[in-house]
Amino acid sequence: MSQQTTEKLDTRQWVLPDPANPDISSNDMPSVIKAILDVRGINSITDRQAYLNPKLNTLSDPFEIPNMLDAVDRVLCAIDKKESIVIYGDYDVDGVTSLTLLKKILSAYGNEAMPFLPHRIEEGYGLSIKALTRCLEEFSPSLIIAVDCGTTSNEEILWLNEKNVETVILDHHEASSLGLPDCCALVNPKATRDLSESSYDYLCSVGIVFKLAHALLKHRPLEEFDLREFLDLVAVGTVSDLVPLTEENRALVKRGLVELGRTKNAGLAALIELANIRPPYSAMDIGFRIGPRLNAAGRIDTAGKALELLLCVDATDARRMAEALEERNRQRQDLERRTTAEAFEMIDSGQFGTNHMGLVLGKKGWHPGVVGIVASRVSKKIHRPVFIVAIDEHGIGKGSGRSIEGLSLIDVINSGRQFLISGGGHHMAAGISIHENQITEFHDHLSAYVSSNSDEDCLTPKLKLDAECPLTELHLDLLDHYIKLEPFGRDNPEPLLFSRGVTPTSEPRILKEKHIRMTLRQRESICDAIYFNGTDYDLPKPPWDIAFTILRNDFRGRVSIQMNIKAIRSAIS
Numbered sequence: 205m206s207q208q209t210t211e212k213l214d215t216r217q218w219v220l221p222d223p224a225n226p227d228i229s230s231n232d233m234p235s236v237i238k239a240i241l242d243v244r245g246i247n248s249i250t251d252r253q254a255y256l257n258p259k260l261n262t263l264s265d266p267f268e269i270p271n272m273l274d275a276v277d278r279v280l281c282a283i284d285k286k287e288s289i290v291i292y293g294d295y296d297v298d299g300v301t302s303l304t305l306l307k308k309i310l311s312a313y314g315n316e317a318m319p320f321l322p323h324r325i326e327e328g329y330g331l332s333i334k335a336l337t338r339c340l341e342e343f344s345p346s347l348i349i350a351v352d353c354g355t356t357s358n359e360e361i362l363w364l365n366e367k368n369v370e371t372v373i374l375d376h377h378e379a380s381s382l383g384l385p386d387c388c389a390l391v392n393p394k395a396t397r398d399l400s401e402s403s404y405d406y407l408c409s410v411g412i413v414f415k416l417a418h419a420l421l422k423h424r425p426l427e428e429f430d431l432r433e434f435l436d437l438v439a440v441g442t443v444s445d446l447v448p449l450t451e452e453n454r455a456l457v458k459r460g461l462v463e464l465g466r467t468k469n470a471g472l473a474a475l476i477e478l479a480n481i482r483p484p485y486s487a488m489d490i491g492f493r494i495g496p497r498l499n500a501a502g503r504i505d506t507a508g509k510a511l512e513l514l515l516c517v518d519a520t521d522a523r524r525m526a527e528a529l530e531e532r533n534r535q536r537q538d539l540e541r542r543t544t545a546e547a548f549e550m551i552d553s554g555q556f557g558t559n560h561m562g563l564v565l566g567k568k569g570w571h572p573g574v575v576g577i578v579a580s581r582v583s584k585k586i587h588r589p590v591f592i593v594a595i596d597e598h599g600i601g602k603g604s605g606r607s608i609e610g611l612s613l614i615d616v617i618n619s620g621r622q623f624l625i626s627g628g629g630h631h632m633a634a635g636i637s638i639h640e641n642q643i644t645e646f647h648d649h650l651s652a653y654v655s656s657n658s659d660e661d662c663l664t665p666k667l668k669l670d671a672e673c674p675l676t677e678l679h680l681d682l683l684d685h686y687i688k689l690e691p692f693g694r695d696n697p698e699p700l701l702f703s704r705g706v707t708p709t710s711e712p713r714i715l716k717e718k719h720i721r722m723t724l725r726q727r728e729s730i731c732d733a734i735y736f737n738g739t740d741y742d743l744p745k746p747p748w749d750i751a752f753t754i755l756r757n758d759f760r761g762r763v764s765i766q767m768n769i770k771a772i773r774s775a776i777s
Contacts, residue, residue: 214741214771216667218751220702237685239671240699256688258455260432266419269404269412270396274389275372276419282315282347289317290345292331294352294409295324295507297498301441302351302374302410304514305434309417312429318343319515321507324573328602329635331357336364345369347388352376352409354385355392356628361385374412376405376447377629378614391416406448406695410441411456435460436467437514439691443487444495446633448695457691461485471513474526487691497526500533503573540574544581547592551582556647560586561654561663564647566593566601566640576604576633587665589613589654591636591646599640600625607632610662611654620649667751667771673701675729678754678765686754698753705775707746714739724750724767732757733767747775 221243241247246255254262266272282289289310293303303319310317320343322328322335330353339345347370354361354373358380361371371387379395390396391412393404407415417431439460442453449457464485467473472494479493501509509532513525547565550556556563563582572594583590583606593603605613613634617627623646625637638646654663692698703726712722712735720738724731733752751771757764 212740212742214773216665216771218702218749218771218773219666219668221669221671233685234677234682236671236673236677236682236701237689240689243670244696255454258458260455260459263418263452263455264402266415266422268400268402269391269393269415270399271389271391272415272419275374275391275416276423278347278370278372278388279310279349279416279420280313280424283310283313286315287346288344289315290339290343290348291317291319292336292339292348292350292353293319293321293511294329295321295502296352297444297495297510298408298410298441299352300498300502300507300511300514301437301444302413303511305410305417305437306349306351306374306413307515308434309413309420309429309431312426313420313424317349318345319511321502321511323506324502328637329353331360333360333363336360340367340369347372349374351413354387355390355395356380356382356385358382358385361387374409374416376408376412378631380628381618404452406451406453408442408445408447410438410445411447411453414438414456432459433463433468436463436469436472439464439487440472440490440494440498443490443691443693444499446694449487449691449693450695454691454696457487457693461487461490461691464490469514470519470522471516471525474513474519474522475529478523478526478530484687487693491693496536497529497533500536501529503532503536503571536574539571540577543570543574543578543592546570547578547582548585551586560588560651561658562589562647562650564591564593564603564643564650566595566603566638566643568595568597570594572602575602576606576635579604579606580633582606583608587663589616589650591650593636593638593643595640601636601638601640601643603636603638605629605634605636608662611658615657616650616653619653620646623649668700669702669751670699671701673703675703675706675724675726675731678729678731678767680763680765683754683756683763683765687756700751700753700770702749702751704749705747705777706750707748712738712743720769731765731767733769735769735772738769738772741772743772744774748772749775 241252246252291303291306293299307317307319320339327335331350350371350373352375355375355377364371373387373390375392376394384390384395421431435456439457442457465483475494475497481489481493498510501507516522516525550565575592575594579590579592587608589607589611591603591605593601595601607613612631614631617634623642627636629635706724706726709723709725712720715721718737718739720735722733724733750769752767752769755766755768757766
């Protein structure tokens with residue numbers, strides 16, 4: 205399946221929503237909004253209010269999370285005894301925001317804990333013996349708080365225990381089949397599901413750190429410390445880590461976006477200015493503009509630069525650091541484009557056939573910092589699980605995988621560990637280490653797994669539509685209610701609407717050789733529309749059915765709705 209042959213053919217299956225529930229009251233909001241809530245199972249007045257107006261005062265008691273009390277006791281003991289504490293983190297956005305927030309709260313209690321990040325290239329992800337050796341040599345801690353890693357680090361925790369270094373783990377990754385590490389406290393809802401009546405699976409690591417901070421403040425209040433002011437960090441980490449924007453994450457991110465608009469963090473303020481982000485801020489601003497810039501440091505070099513920026517208190521220094529990250533981001537984008545092109549060249553070469561079930565692509569010279577992004581792009585394009593592997597000069601590959609709904613990469617990894625040096629992560633996104641000479645075998649294993657655990661329906665890309673929206677409904681009242689559905693992200697995607705039988709009022713205009721701008725008509729109603737990357741597909745002969753999201757268009761102080769087209773097909777009566 206080549207990029208060239210698939211680009212002009214949109215093979216996605218349109219999945220229309222079930223008819224709206226007639227029992228739902230329609231007096232308080234536009235019918236389109238009610239239909240969206242209905243399809244998402246948000247039917248009662250109570251559920252609607254909780255969803256549309258998430259409040260911080262509805263957050264649960266942090267001590268409901270298993271082992272939280274043990275973690276609080278150990279941290280406060282270290283504070284009281286003035287122990288040397290190291291906060292050991294991961295190099296992605298979730299990791300650096302977690303480290304920043306935890307350092308802020310520990311500093312407020314009088315302990316200047318030292319943040320530590322492994323070097324992505326030289327020391328790899330998580331608690332490696334190599335990185336820990338450097339950590340102990342530099343800081344001689346008696347307590348390590350491992351954030352966004354550590355759940356599967358059984359051997360490394362034993363190694364630390366032998367050196368009389370205790371560990372608290374704050375994490376959200378899946379546990380290993382080999383059991384849990386022997387640490388002071390493991391705060392990871394995914395690893396302790398059987399110990400809790402409530403699920404906190406949706407929290408990423410910065411969410412877990414927020415819960416720990418909340419627990420510390422409940423146990424030992426600080427009059428001058430307002431935890432709400434740090435929800436900008438929580439929002440940035442949560443959105444960037446692609447965890448579900450449901451349940452408490454909605455409240456955390458929604459309020460976090462407000463705090464982002466008045467942030468006291470000099471680093472975030474510099475990034476916002478440099479990226480030319482304007483209010484009102486959205487999760488999309490984080491996901492596509494703030495997050496990638498913070499991630500670029502860890503992908504290309506070391507995440508220490510991103511951490512340094514978030515901890516910076518001087519605006520001038522922050523601006524300088526943000527500009528350095530901007531340059532790193534440009535480098536990242538260039539590497540990403542080249543690696544993506546080379547990956548599709550390998551697919552187009554025919555070496556994997558035309559009916560592959562999944563792909564494991566590896567090459568020397570690829571940068572390990574961009575393999576996750578490339579895997580995501582390739583997987584989305586071919587609608588199959590994909591691993592992209594960067595192979596170093598020693599023949600060791602560092603790879604990242606992305607999957608499709610219904611196919612778990614954790615299961616792929618666990619059933620194919622004989623081909624791997626190591627591997628772990630989430631069902632939809634995971635990382636591996638592999639010897640170069642095992643890539644073909646792991647590719648075959650992946651293909652066999654997909655063949656045995658999928659059907660035609662699973663392997664067919666789908667366009668899941670939320671509600672029908674005639675052009676007559678595209679008015680500002682709809683926009684006001686639409687905004688309340690945010691923040692959008694995983695498990696709360698931006699609603700995909702559709703209209704039937706529309707026609708362009710004139711010949712569509714091509715912008716920058718890839719985007720299409722047009723005005724659409726449906727009976728007496730018209731609306732402006734933009735189709736980003738629309739030239740990737742051939743436009744059928746009108747009239748059309750169109751799938752779209754809503755954009756707020758603010759031109760010279762006049763606010764209007766613009767349709768953001770996601771797909772076009774020949775109209776079906």
